Amino acid sequence: MSHPAGTAWTQQKYGGPETLSTDTLPISEPGPAEVTIQVEAAGLNAADVHLMHGEPLLLRLFFGLRRPRAKVPGRDVSGTVLAVGSSVHSLAPGDAVFGEIPGGAFATHATVPADLLVRRPAELSATTAASIALAGGTAEQALTLAGVTAGNRVLVISAGGVGTFAIQLAAARGAEVWALCGSRALTLARELGASQAFDYKAVDPAAESPELPAGSFDTILDIAGVSPLRSLRRLLAPGGTLVLVAGNGGRVLGPIGRILRAMFLGGGGGGRRIKPLAATTQPELSAKLAHSVAENELRVVIEREWPFPQLPAALSHMADGHAVGKHVVTM
Ligand SMILES: NC(=O)c1ccc[n+]([C@@H]2O[C@H](COP(=O)([O-])OP(=O)(O)OC[C@H]3O[C@@H](n4cnc5c(N)ncnc54)[C@H](OP(=O)(O)O)[C@@H]3O)[C@@H](O)[C@H]2O)c1
Known part of the structure; x- marks a missing residue:
């Protein structure tokens, strides 16, 4: 794939928003079961704050003992498919998608397992879709x-x-x-x-x-x-x-x-x-909820959209614990 390098927020050690910095990273080719997407929006969750701080400390057993294993954080993603792996038949370049991923949403591009993503109904903006899954x-x-x-x-x-x-x-x-x-x-x-x-x-x-x-x-x-x-x-x-x-x-x-x-x-x-409750990633459920939003049966409450460069400020706000509805970073 000949896309230029993308920009990502990366974290080399646990801590507050000051531990995040922007990096230029090569855009990965998708593996056989993966897709590469151009990220349009990334939803913020309390989980992003916990993982940023590495607290509770128990989390570190699973997400990296000394530093975060996922270099690029962010779990709720919405964007457009750029390239698909050889065994992916459910999605094609140009498809609008969203979903919950293990990490990598706070970037201009993400390469993720295709089965974690579902199609975004045409009625939903990328911002709305990025607020739904988690x-x-x-x-x-x-x-x-x-x-x-x-x-x-x-x-x-x-x-x-x-x-x-x-x-x-x-x-x-x-x-x-x-x-x-x-x-x-x-x-x-x-x-x-x-x-x-x-x-x-x-x-x-x-x-x-x-x-x-x-x-x-x-x-x-x-x-x-x-x-x-x-x-x-x-x-x-x-x-x-x-x-x-x-x-x-x-x-x-x-x-x-x-x-x-x-x-x-x-x-x-x-x-x-x-x-x-230990909630799990359920793409079919995300698709069902998005359908309800498209049918105006479910409302996605977005308190604030933050531009991509302001991710640390957005996470700091989330860490204060006073969000009413969702906060989303847009690329
Ligand atoms: N078990 C699981 O699998 C799972 C999955 C996802 C999330 N979670 C957890 O669920 C929690 C909530 O996540 P979230 O994304 O919804 O957080 P959030 O958006 O940051 O929630 C903040 C909201 O909680 C309100 N609040 C604070 N203290 C309160 C209290 N004592 N009583 C009633 N409301 C209160 C705040 O109101 P004020 O601004 O007025 O203080 C604010 O509106 C997090 O701890 C997260 O880790 C668990």
């Missing part, structure tokens, strides 16, 4: 893990990237959705389908607030990971499920610490359960 997939998998069905009452805690999808997808299943989120997201949460929305700084599950009646939720999606487990468990109806999507369990173990505490604590009887 956050939307996580939200849907959390609802499936809990077995949410019509008539259930679901409490969604947080209206960031994952939460804005979770509220809508729970409502689409016919659930009665309550949201506990930041004050800036209250109106949005109601627009997305929450029948009740409370500011987490005013209504604290740990304080036995009357707004959140004990024993009244069939499902709680804990996407913030900060409220005491006992307080959240107290809110579950008999047979209800608390899904741990996030968990602040310390610098070493991260969410694992909270999961271990949950195992020790148990559901508390009455058929209540606490289930940790």
Whole structure:
């Protein structure tokens, strides 16, 4: 392939956004089962912040002990196919695609396994598509893990990237959705389908607030990971499920610490359960969600688009933990 070299944000050591720098890298030829894409947009996720810092430290066992194994970070990608490997028949040059990849989205070009990418519906911009796979997939998998069905009452805690999808997808299943989120997201949460929305700084599950009646939720999606487990468990109806999507369990173990505490604590009887979520990459699910967006059944909430050179500032903003909806870098 005779494309010129591309530009990528690279990271040689774990740390804050200052550890990122731009590099000129040759554009790789795709292997037999790979495609090379011209990246148009890359979605930001909390995972990018965790991987940038290499924290919780447990992550380093899988992503590089001393330095990040993936030199180019970024997991949610959207772009146009430039070249396909010899055994790729599902995609062709010129196809608009998106998906969740193990790394490499924060670059002008990425060479990735073809089976991780799905076609981008014509109705979706690259920015919208780059917002869907990881956050939307996580939200849907959390609802499936809990077995949410019509008539259930679901409490969604947080209206960031994952939460804005979770509220809508729970409502689409016919659930009665309550949201506990930041004050800036209250109106949005109601627009997305929450029948009740409370500011987490005013209504604290740990304080036995009357707004959140004990024993009244069939499902709680804990996407913030900060409220005491006992307080959240107290809110579950008999047979209800608390899904741990996030968990602040310390610098070493991260969410694992909270999961271990949950195992020790148990559901508390009455058929209540606490289930940790480990979301996986599911291209078919991404395609399904994109179809729903194209049909105007699902809204992708994008708080801000950042130009590619401002990636460190965008990651710094994500690290502050105050995103309402998605943040996306555009090339
Ligand atoms: N288990 C899995 O497989 C999996 C997969 C994906 C993501 N995750 C995890 O899920 C978490 C959320 O990801 P995200 O991308 O949605 O994050 P995000 O976009 O950064 O979420 C930030 C939002 O959370 C709100 N928030 C903060 N503290 C809160 C609280 N106590 N109660 C309610 N809302 C609160 C913030 O509101 P304010 O601005 O008002 O503070 C902000 O709107 C991350 O920890 C991520 O690692 C887990």
